[in-house]
Amino acid sequence: MTIDISIQSEFLDDTPNNSMFLHLTIICGALKFCLGQSKKMSFIKLAYIFDKTINMESGAFSSKITLSPWLISADFKKSLVISEAHEYIEFHSKDGKGIKISISSKGEEYISNIEGLNIFQNYLDYLREIKLAENRFESPTIRCETNVY
Amino acid sequence: MYINNVKAIIKADTPEGIQDFGFSYDFSKGLNILTGDNSSGKSTVLSCINYCLGLEQLIGSKGSNALSPALHQALSYKGHSYNIYESKCSLGFTANNGKHYILSRQIKLSDEESFNEIEIQDGSVLFSKFIHSERDHQEQGFYKWLAEVNTLEIIEVESFNGGATKPLYMQNIFTLSFIEQTKGWSDLFSMMPSFGIKDPKQKVVEYCLGLNSLKINMELDYIKNEKNSVKSEWVQLVNELNFRTQSLQIYLSDYNHKTPISEKKINGIYVAEISKESKEIKIEAIINKIDLRIKESDNKVKNIERENIKSDDLLEKRDRIKESLTKYSDERKEISFLYDEEKLKLSNYKKALSDINSDLQGFKDVKKISIDRKWDKISTAQCPVCDSNIENKKDKGLSADAIEKTTDFLKSQKSTYETYIESSEQVIDRYDSVLSYYKKSIRLKREQLNSIYTDIKSPAFISIRFEFELRAELKHRKNELVSFNEFFSSTKEKFVEQSLNYFRLIKEEKRLKGVVSSDDEKIKNFWLEFKRLLKLFGYKSNGVDNITIKDSVPNRLLPTVSIKGQQAQYIRFVSSASDFVRSIWAYYFSLLIGGDRHPGFLIMDEPGQHQMRVDSMKELLKLSSELGKQVILAISQDREYDSKKVNISDLVEGIEAKKYNLLHIDDGAGCIVKMTDELQEK
Numbered sequence: 001m002t003i004d005i006s007i008q009s010e011f012l013d014d015t016p017n018n019s020m021f022l023h024l025t026i027i028c029g030a031l032k033f034c035l036g037q038s039k040k041m042s043f044i045k046l047a048y049i050f051d052k053t054i055n056m057e058s059g060a061f062s063s064k065i066t067l068s069p070w071l072i073s074a075d076f077k078k079s080l081v082i083s084e085a086h087e088y089i090e091f092h093s094k095d096g097k098g099i100k101i102s103i104s105s106k107g108e109e110y111i112s113n114i115e116g117l118n119i120f121q122n123y124l125d126y127l128r129e130i131k132l133a134e135n136r137f138e139s140p141t142i143r144c145e146t147n148v149y
Numbered sequence: 150m151y152i153n154n155v156k157a158i159i160k161a162d163t164p165e166g167i168q169d170f171g172f173s174y175d176f177s178k179g180l181n182i183l184t185g186d187n188s189s190g191k192s193t194v195l196s197c198i199n200y201c202l203g204l205e206q207l208i209g210s211k212g213s214n215a216l217s218p219a220l221h222q223a224l225s226y227k228g229h230s231y232n233i234y235e236s237k238c239s240l241g242f243t244a245n246n247g248k249h250y251i252l253s254r255q256i257k258l259s260d261e262e263s264f265n266e267i268e269i270q271d272g273s274v275l276f277s278k279f280i281h282s283e284r285d286h287q288e289q290g291f292y293k294w295l296a297e298v299n300t301l302e303i304i305e306v307e308s309f310n311g312g313a314t315k316p317l318y319m320q321n322i323f324t325l326s327f328i329e330q331t332k333g334w335s336d337l338f339s340m341m342p343s344f345g346i347k348d349p350k351q352k353v354v355e356y357c358l359g360l361n362s363l364k365i366n367m368e369l370d371y372i373k374n375e376k377n378s379v380k381s382e383w384v385q386l387v388n389e390l391n392f393r394t395q396s397l398q399i400y401l402s403d404y405n406h407k408t409p410i411s412e413k414k415i416n417g418i419y420v421a422e423i424s425k426e427s428k429e430i431k432i433e434a435i436i437n438k439i440d441l442r443i444k445e446s447d448n449k450v451k452n453i454e455r456e457n458i459k460s461d462d463l464l465e466k467r468d469r470i471k472e473s474l475t476k477y478s479d480e481r482k483e484i485s486f487l488y489d490e491e492k493l494k495l496s497n498y499k500k501a502l503s504d505i506n507s508d509l510q511g512f513k514d515v516k517k518i519s520i521d522r523k524w525d526k527i528s529t530a531q532c533p534v535c536d537s538n539i540e541n542k543k544d545k546g547l548s549a550d551a552i553e554k555t556t557d558f559l560k561s562q563k564s565t566y567e568t569y570i571e572s573s574e575q576v577i578d579r580y581d582s583v584l585s586y587y588k589k590s591i592r593l594k595r596e597q598l599n600s601i602y603t604d605i606k607s608p609a610f611i612s613i614r615f616e617f618e619l620r621a622e623l624k625h626r627k628n629e630l631v632s633f634n635e636f637f638s639s640t641k642e643k644f645v646e647q648s649l650n651y652f653r654l655i656k657e658e659k660r661l662k663g664v665v666s667s668d669d670e671k672i673k674n675f676w677l678e679f680k681r682l683l684k685l686f687g688y689k690s691n692g693v694d695n696i697t698i699k700d701s702v703p704n705r706l707l708p709t710v711s712i713k714g715q716q717a718q719y720i721r722f723v724s725s726a727s728d729f730v731r732s733i734w735a736y737y738f739s740l741l742i743g744g745d746r747h748p749g750f751l752i753m754d755e756p757g758q759h760q761m762r763v764d765s766m767k768e769l770l771k772l773s774s775e776l777g778k779q780v781i782l783a784i785s786q787d788r789e790y791d792s793k794k795v796n797i798s799d800l801v802e803g804i805e806a807k808k809y810n811l812l813h814i815d816d817g818a819g820c821i822v823k824m825t826d827e828l829q830e831k
């Protein structure tokens with residue numbers, strides 16, 4: 001059984017950032033706009049984008065050599081599994097070393113609807129700006145959130 | 150080489166005084182059958198061959214203890230036992246260089262002379278060499294001499310612990326030629342001492358077949374160690390750089406921290422500071438900015454020197470310092486908070502990682518059972534997604550698909566937590582150094598504030614102290630960065646050095662691996678010969694065509710049985726006892742026939758083990774008689790084959806009499822008899 005989401009605009013005002021709609025939008029949006037040349041995304045990269053986007057953190061992607069500290073939240077994991085269970089995204093096993101994630105046609109359709117309804121635009125705009133290569137997560141440098149000098 | 154004669158001379162204490170006993174047997178170049186009743190002393194005769202060659206470790210321990218007590222304690226003759234006073238044995242052989250030699254070695258001595266010496270008679274020249282001590286494979290050592298006269302190379306091989314190399318000892322090489330009566334039939338090369346050599350059995354086969362892999366694998370191992378050492382130096386350089394960047398609050402661009410990268414990529418590494426707006430400012434730009442600020446400060450000092458400082462200026466400066474002191478204190482609080490938060494996060498993630506590992510193990514275990522696969526089998530019993538308790542799901546079944554999917558999901562989380570934890574530990578070090586910087590800066594600002602107060606109280610004093618302190622701070626920072634930049638450049642040069650070294654090793658490794666592949670033909674021929682002999686000896690346990698010898702682990706270069714759909718098994722585990730003995734015959738004979746570097750002879754003590762069939766024995770003897778190489782077989786005179794007693798004469802039936810040499814040990818007396826003039830002469 002899957003859930004097909006139809007969004008009523010009255011539900012979308014002041015959406016709390018723990019809203020499943022928002023989570024689904026960020027997950028599908030990240031998989032649509034932030035893949036670069038790849039077809040699938042790693043769990044770690046999606047976890048980073050999710051955390052930064054939900055907080056709309058400025059400067060999270062401006063450095064090419066560091067990443068800002070991030071949360072691997074239970075909300076993210078839960079929303080990811082729910083999104084997959086309802087076929088908005090797909091998990092691909094990578095030789096027994098975990099999963100890679102891609103957006104499904106249903107997920108693409110969902111994002112098109114969101115774009116058409118002109119909702120969560122700030123989040124989608126934030127996602128569209130992200131340029132982040134997968135290899136940044138091979139041995140990432142997390143920066144200290146300060147500028148003492 | 151081949152053996153011409155083996156002799157033992159034993160002086161025993163008899164009622165008639167010290168008398169000489171012993172034996173002497175002559176061998177021919179082809180098949181020799183040493184026969185006699187059970188316990189007649191066949192093994193005693195053969196043990197003297199080992200002993201004279203300094204190879205008694207292949208039948209037991211070092212020294213005379215490996216030999217029968219009848220050679221060094223008491224002998225039995227015509228129903229009487231006599232204590233042995235002194236004994237020695239000798240061996241005449243023709244070496245692979247075509248020359249004849251006689252080796253003599255004491256077994257029991259009347260005085261305290263050394264046993265670890267072998268006398269060598271080379272024509273009219275007599276000299277000795279030592280055994281069983283350091284350097285016995287070098288200039289004055291016996292084994293070097295033995296190797297040289299038999300044109301056998303002494304090759305250095307890698308040791309078991311990967312440390313210094315060791316020679317592949319002659320004691321290892323000569324296991325190609327001896328199979329002892331009991332333990333010798335329990336496995337291939339069962340009596341081979343390892344001497345701390347890595348994979349000694351495989352090395353002896355490589356040596357015998359003349360495979361390139363013997364030398365090259367050592368070079369490959371050397372390259373592997375060199376690569377690891379380059380990598381570890383690389384990591385050390387990375388750590389030094391990281392340590393310095395952390396203390397200076399600057400960052401390096403992405404590069405591989407564990408393995409050397411190309412020179413081009415090394416040159417692309419840059420250093421930057423991350424501004425409050427999360428923008429990168431390269432180190433050169435930071436130095437320029439500091440230079441400008443120093444210049445400004447210089448100008449201020451000049452202005453102060455030209456015009457007397459006004460108290461208004463001092464007051465303004467005081468306010469600025471106060472302001473920055475407050476700012477620093479606030480920032481320190483903020484950073485302390487972030488620091489604590491990161492530490493807490495790190496500890497939570499470590500706990501989460503430990504839970505995930507435990508869950509993964511749980512899923513791995515539950516996958517191995519097919520009945521009653523339920524959530525309660527997973528010890529932590531938490532939802533792998535939301536970490537909440539799954540009490541209510543405990544009895545729910547787990548399908549193979551669910552296990553697979555959950556395991557994959559957990560593995561992704563595991564790698565994410567591991568990556569984060571590793572990076573987070575570094576950022577915590579950075580927070581540490583930032584906090585100590587704040588501590589130092591706040592103290593400095595307080596001192597500056599005190600200076601200003603002093604200046605305000607003494608308006609006559611032209612204060613340039615504040616600017617000096619500020620300038621000193623800037624210059625210090627600049628010096629740190631400049632000195633880091635110099636260090637960074639020199640590290641980059643070292644990186645390039647390591648990189649060139651590393652890629653040279655990779656190229657060489659590739660070339661060597663190509664050379665090793667040329668061994669394939671030799672291994673194939675060895676395998677085909679082995680299969681031919683298995684068929685000849687009547688091996689039946691598994692189809693002979695299912696038996697392979699491969700240049701790959703496990704059981705590299707040893708025979709394995711590969712039955713479709715099953716994992717390959719070492720031949721010993723899937724053959725009947727007698728068939729395994731047949732495979733030992735086939736293996737040793739294949740090496741004797743096809744080996745490039747082999748001592749040249751083969752001695753088997755009681756090859757008819759485990760209900761061996763008579764037809765197999767006959768084939769063994771027939772093959773041995775036709776090889777043109779020396780084979781010495783010790784076979785009981787009467788033995789039960791195929792449930793009936795078979796005499797040795799039945800086994801040699803069909804072999805031309807001139808093609809074998811039958812040496813018969815006297816049924817009554819055994820091998821050790823009273824020395825006659827004839828025996829002495831021999």
